[in-house]
Amino acid sequence: xxxxxxxxxxxxxxxxxxxxxxxxxxxxxxxxxxxxxxxxxxxxxxxxxxxxxxxxxxxxxxxxxxxxxxxxxxxxxxxxxxxxxxxxxxxxxxxxxxxxxxxxxxxxxxxxxxxxxxxxxxxxxxxxxxxxxxxxxxxxxxxxxxxxxxxxxxxxxxxxxxxxxxxxxxxxxxxxxxxxxxxxxxxxxxxxxxxxxxxxxxxxxxxxxxxxxxxxxxxxxxxxxxxxxxxxxxxxxxxxxxxxxxxxxxxxxxxxxxxxxxxxxxxxxxxxxxxxxxxxxxxxxxxxxxxxxxxxxxxxxxxxxxxxxxxxxxxxxxxxxxxxxxxxxxxxxxxxxxxxxxxxxxxxxxxxxxxxxxxxxxxxxxxxxxxxxxxxxxxxxxxxxxxxxxxxxxxxxxxxxxxxxxxxxxxxxxxxxxxxxxxxxxxxxxxxxxxxxxxxxxxxxxxxxxxxxxxxxxxxxxxxxxxxxxxxxxxxxxxxxxxxxxxxxxxxxxxxxxxxxxxxxxxxxxx
Amino acid sequence: xxxxxxxxxxxxxxxxxxxxxxxxxxxxxxxxxxxxxxxxxxxxxxxxxxxxxxxxxxxxxxxxxxxxxxxxxxxxxxxxxxxxxxxxxxxxxxxxxxxxxxxxxxxxxxxxxxxxxxxxxxxxxxxxxxxxxxxxxxxxxxxxxxxxxxxxxxxxxxxxxxxxxxxxxxxxxxxxxxxxxxxxxxxxxxxxxxxxxxxxxxxxxxxxxxxxxxxxxxxxxxxxxxxxxxxxxxxxxxxxxxxxxxxxxxxxxxxxxxxxxxxxxxxxxxxxxxxxxxxxxxxxxxxxxxxxxxxxxxxxxxxxxxxxxxxxxx
Numbered sequence: 001x002x003x004x005x006x007x008x009x010x011x012x013x014x015x016x017x018x019x020x021x022x023x024x025x026x027x028x029x030x031x032x033x034x035x036x037x038x039x040x041x042x043x044x045x046x047x048x049x050x051x052x053x054x055x056x057x058x059x060x061x062x063x064x065x066x067x068x069x070x071x072x073x074x075x076x077x078x079x080x081x082x083x084x085x086x087x088x089x090x091x092x093x094x095x096x097x098x099x100x101x102x103x104x105x106x107x108x109x110x111x112x113x114x115x116x117x118x119x120x121x122x123x124x125x126x127x128x129x130x131x132x133x134x135x136x137x138x139x140x141x142x143x144x145x146x147x148x149x150x151x152x153x154x155x156x157x158x159x160x161x162x163x164x165x166x167x168x169x170x171x172x173x174x175x176x177x178x179x180x181x182x183x184x185x186x187x188x189x190x191x192x193x194x195x196x197x198x199x200x201x202x203x204x205x206x207x208x209x210x211x212x213x214x215x216x217x218x219x220x221x222x223x224x225x226x227x228x229x230x231x232x233x234x235x236x237x238x239x240x241x242x243x244x245x246x247x248x249x250x251x252x253x254x255x256x257x258x259x260x261x262x263x264x265x266x267x268x269x270x271x272x273x274x275x276x277x278x279x280x281x282x283x284x285x286x287x288x289x290x291x292x293x294x295x296x297x298x299x300x301x302x303x304x305x306x307x308x309x310x311x312x313x314x315x316x317x318x319x320x321x322x323x324x325x326x327x328x329x330x331x332x333x334x335x336x337x338x339x340x341x342x343x344x345x346x347x348x349x350x351x352x353x354x355x356x357x358x359x360x361x362x363x364x365x366x367x368x369x370x371x372x373x374x375x376x377x378x379x380x381x382x383x384x385x386x387x388x389x390x391x392x393x394x395x396x397x398x399x400x401x402x403x404x405x406x407x408x409x410x411x412x413x414x415x416x417x418x419x420x421x422x423x424x425x426x427x428x429x430x431x432x433x434x435x436x437x438x439x440x441x442x443x444x445x446x447x448x449x450x451x452x453x454x455x456x457x458x459x460x461x462x463x464x465x466x467x468x469x470x471x472x473x474x475x476x477x478x479x480x481x482x483x484x485x486x487x488x489x490x491x492x493x494x495x496x497x498x499x500x501x502x503x504x505x506x507x508x509x510x511x
Numbered sequence: 512x513x514x515x516x517x518x519x520x521x522x523x524x525x526x527x528x529x530x531x532x533x534x535x536x537x538x539x540x541x542x543x544x545x546x547x548x549x550x551x552x553x554x555x556x557x558x559x560x561x562x563x564x565x566x567x568x569x570x571x572x573x574x575x576x577x578x579x580x581x582x583x584x585x586x587x588x589x590x591x592x593x594x595x596x597x598x599x600x601x602x603x604x605x606x607x608x609x610x611x612x613x614x615x616x617x618x619x620x621x622x623x624x625x626x627x628x629x630x631x632x633x634x635x636x637x638x639x640x641x642x643x644x645x646x647x648x649x650x651x652x653x654x655x656x657x658x659x660x661x662x663x664x665x666x667x668x669x670x671x672x673x674x675x676x677x678x679x680x681x682x683x684x685x686x687x688x689x690x691x692x693x694x695x696x697x698x699x700x701x702x703x704x705x706x707x708x709x710x711x712x713x714x715x716x717x718x719x720x721x722x723x724x725x726x727x728x729x730x731x732x733x734x735x736x737x738x739x740x741x742x743x744x745x746x747x748x749x750x751x752x753x754x755x756x757x758x759x760x761x762x763x764x765x766x767x768x769x770x771x772x773x774x775x776x777x778x779x780x781x782x783x784x785x786x787x788x789x790x791x792x793x794x795x796x797x798x799x800x801x802x803x804x805x806x807x808x809x810x811x812x813x814x815x816x817x818x819x820x821x822x823x824x825x
Contacts, residue, residue: 034676038783040593040594040783040787040789041591041593041594041595041596043595047593048549049549049593049787120557120561121561123561123562123565125562127557128557178595179590179595179596181595182594182595182596197678197775198594198596198601198775198780198783199605199775199779199780199783200677200678200773200775201676201677222677224676224677224773225773226676226773227770227773227779227782227783228770228771230660230663230664230771231663231673231771231772231773234663234664234667234673235673235676237667238667238671238672238673240673240675240676241676392541392545392547392788395547396547399547
């Protein structure tokens with residue numbers, strides 16, 4: 001079999017995993033992290049909540065790491081080769097990796113873990129991403145071979161850390177294996193589980209047998225679940241908490257000038273979007289959708305709803321713009337043009353349009369955004385009504401493709417296939433939640449999936465984004481920054497764009 | 512007494528059974544698809560179907576109920592869907608925390624509220640009464656979340672101190688435990704003390720105006736003897752009834768203070784179970800709340816006969 005070396009990201013050096021190492025890091029100590037979000041459980045295979053993923057990435061590792069610039073970098077893999085037809089990935093494993101149980105990790109464990117993950121019988125929400133895999137085999141102790149039924153350029157990113165993580169072969173044979181994740185960690189990550197008390201805290205301790213030389217620095221991380229931001233702010237000010245992420249602008253304002261605290265902003269993969277479901281008349285008419293896009297001042301909405309702690313976007317989130325985004329000047333319908341909007345509406349025969357926008361209870365940014373947008377759309381002669389629904393109701397509408405005209409708030413892994421395919425590819429291959437049914441866009445998404453060359457992939461996805469901006473099944477409004485607030489003694493912490501806490505594996509406390 | 516107790520317990524069992532059905536149905540009436548919520552918005556239909564089957568949600572509701580109640584009767588409240596932990600022990604641990612808050616709040620409210628109410632009643636219309644009435648009004652008007660937040664912010668700004676955030680049980684360290692619970696108990700207790708004080712004042716005023724009191728005073732009985740020998744006895748029965756109401760009210764207020772002060776009690780458990788649509792946890796926690804309220808009522812009824820021999824429990 002002829003093998004070609006796949007194009008590895010230029011920055012694929014160990015030192016860059018999880019952010020830069022610190023030359024003068026102080027070792028030891030306990031960091032107290034305050035979290036508004038609580039993981040419903042720690043099972044990396046079956047628990048889909050983002051609140052789970054954020055913390056389990058410190059305990060469980062996949063073959064690849066989703067770098068903050070949107071590249072898949074080898075993590076438990078040390079390198080890989082792809083066959084010329086793009087169907088066979090031969091992955092070399094990193095040497096000297098041990099599980100938290102003390103036993104060494106081999107290819108058998110890797111094959112077992114990913115085979116468990118992709119088997120639909122095991123009920124993992126991550127299984128759907130891996131359906132293109134036809135087999136995973138251990139070639140020898142240090143090599144795994146993954147065979148696909150169709151080429152998949154996003155495979156390395158999909159083998160990252162969102163679902164699963166390599167565990168010892170046979171782990172799930174035990175009847176209580178799923179529950180056991182909450183009491184004992186069995187991954188390969190820099191931190192081990194010490195204690196998990198729901199509605200209270202999660203404690204992690206340093207993995208002394210961790211494979212990365214000299215890392216991590218902290219002996220222990222106590223993660224406190226603090227369900228309301230007023231208490232979290234008091235705790236930050238009183239130094240009961242060393243580090244936290246805040247989301248509401250009014251909360252950030254309260255600590256921004258507090259002595260001894262440092263606020264930092266980081267680009268994210270979050271996107272606040274306005275979705276236009278074609279099933280709702282007259283949103284099936286592209287002219288109506290374009291008119292709406294042309295009436296919207298994204299910057300004004302962003303300032304009204306997150307107080308400026310964000311970034312206006314075109315069709316790509318800020319953390320992925322350099323690697324995968326289409327240049328903003330090449331995208332249609334990005335600037336306000338009320339005259340053109342009115343003209344399009346008149347052409348479509350909807351001069352006095354009445355629309356109902358759905359917002360979700362508990363999403364603070366949506367209320368001011370909705371009021372601001374009501375005023376903006378009024379200029380083009382569109383009357384906006386606003387209705388609020390519970391998250392459960394909203395998800396049900398979304399999944400049954402009855403979303404109508406709604407705000408949305410989502411994030412993804414940093415890869416364009418994972419970002420776009422399921423949302424925008426025609427059914428049945430994609431879910432096409434917005435009933436967009438665009439053949440040209442779907443063809444590009446197929447092409448992007450089959451391509452493994454990163455430069456060619458980018459060209460394909462840029463073309464896709466141009467169609468997205470022109471046809472407007474969705475208006476990507478802005479991306480909220482991750483805002484971290486730390487005690488000034490906490491050093492070298494970087495917030496990963498996913499919102500996951502990889503950065504805790506690089507943080508240390510200055511004495 | 513024995514027969515009365517047996518009948519009351521039998522009636523309670525029937526109530527608990529009806530309540531268990533209500534709890535089971537109410538939990539399922541919360542809008543939204545639990546599986547969709549667990550898997551997130553971009554979930555795979557196959558994964559959703561498999562999870563639905565795994566959780567038993569593909570069965571008719573009455574079969575789901577039958578499975579749950581028969582397991583519950585043998586002491587097994589099931590496994591939490593989200594956390595994967597056993598519901599019984601989780602609810603029990605949280606209940607102990609809430610019970611401690613509830614009893615300490617009740618104690619605080621009684622110790623502060625009853626004397627204030629008595630003083631207020633005795634000095635009706637004079638300055639001590641007016642002063643106490645102001646306290647009562649403020650206490651009753653201020654919502655618990657506001658009092659709690661203000662206490663937290665005030666203590667933090669003036670003393671630079673805020674309660675520890677990892678819960679410690681009283682058996683581990685009583686001091687640490689009390690420093691965690693002090694502010695929540697204070698914020699709940701102030702409200703209930705005001706309610707107590709208002710209630711006791713009303714009863715004292717009414718008693719003082721009754722014929723037997725006037726007669727006794729005309730005969731020269733001192734107000735102190737009169738109060739402790741007669742009036743206090745007469746207000747004990749309504750006071751005990753009121754105490755039961757207060758305890759149930761405290762259980763409601765606990766949801767707020769536990770969330771505000773990050774305390775792992777039953778209130779916070781309920782909120783997080785509702786948010787994640789964790790049916791087994793929610794059912795277990797609600798059942799404990801219902802049983803507790805019934806137990807409180809039963810205990811109060813039994814106390815009546817102890818305090819007032821005229822109340823016959825047969």
